[in-house]
Amino acid sequence: MKCFFHDTVKIPVGKVTLEGAFTLPQGAESIVVFCHASSRSRFSRRYQKIAQELQQLGYGTLLLDLLTEQEDAAYYYTRCDIELLTRRLTGVTEWLEGYAPAAHLGIGYLAAGTGAAAALRAAYYLPNVLAVVCHGGRPDMAGDILPKVDTPVLLIAGDLDHDILEHNLFAMEELQCRKKLVEIKGAGQLFLENNAMARVVGSAISWFNQYLKAARHHAL
Template identity: 45%
Template sequence: MDTVTSAVRIPIEEGAHLNADLSVPVGASSAVIFAHGTGSSRHSPRNRAVAEVLQRAGVATLLLDLLTEREEEIDDVTAEYRFDIPLLGRRTTAVVDRLAEQPGTRGLPVGLFGASTGAAAALIAAAERPERVTAVVCRGGRVDLAEDVLDRVRAPVLLIVGGRDPQVLALNRDAADRLTAPHRLEVVPGATHLFAEQHALETVALAARLWFTRPGPEPSTVG
């Protein structure tokens, strides 16, 4: 499937902007925004691998930096922004709004894919924009950092956690109990937090593709 990829600059508060890579397959049926995890960026090879699978399924993807270039320089030294979840949540919400203005994605349903701390940002944006966000996938997500908004999320949520990531798995099980939206917790056997094991990331990508493109009714809620 032919896909057009371009570098975009997304304006945010106070005249600043976020850098992003927008890929739009011909005839795209939906769009997914990727919110990266702690200390990562739009260049994350794991997120890019998942994005490529989605693109082949006809889904537009937006891989973005949640921090400005100046903030990234500061964060590399102080780490003061990477755990500022309210900031990251506001940024992700703003990008949901801006995506509606981008050529090729205007009017498309929007999904959110969040990894690690980016999962919390994705859940905040889903809670803030229930009319726009239609699905959420969290990979190894620090969903506990969005605990205040879990009961306001309306989009179906897929929680994917490695079987050898016990602390994050416990946090996701607790979040699953608190979500009122349709959701599923999927455990990838033998996978650790970064899903670096053979076939682990492929499993994540295929699960995400199904979640974002599935036909028919929403999934049943499971704990």
């Protein structure tokens, strides 16, 4: 039976303090940071379930919200402020490297929505980020950074969400790193149809196993 370390962390970034749910299985060598432009996603049962699946495979997880409750409630446009979200994510990642339980861990990002663009930009600025997975996201909003990203990137989109799929196809063309686009058949942006989310999670785990866990083992 696995032993887990749990902590609700408060992370100072600039003028705000962000909250996250940190979980670390005993013996973990890597952590997946969940990147969402909201203030409540860490309470989502769906994301908690994904985190639990990763934890059972030996990954640490940080369920993170990139916005405060006040920002999320009062300013819808902050969800599309990619520079703000990127600063928050890079600040959190740098904090994580100095947080004793996580200082030795390889880092990956699991991002959705506009958090996908922030994850790609942060990965460009932080070479210690080893893998990025974006599902139902807007990686195209990372802009001119896309061709400069070196981190392996997996893009996942439902084929029924035509706009998101087009945005991911564009990002796929721009990215010059190790990359892959997975189209989930019969799924919309939230992957609620049939077992679509299970396919998203399976694809993400395969990517993290290949590029996060494997890279961490190689480094060790």
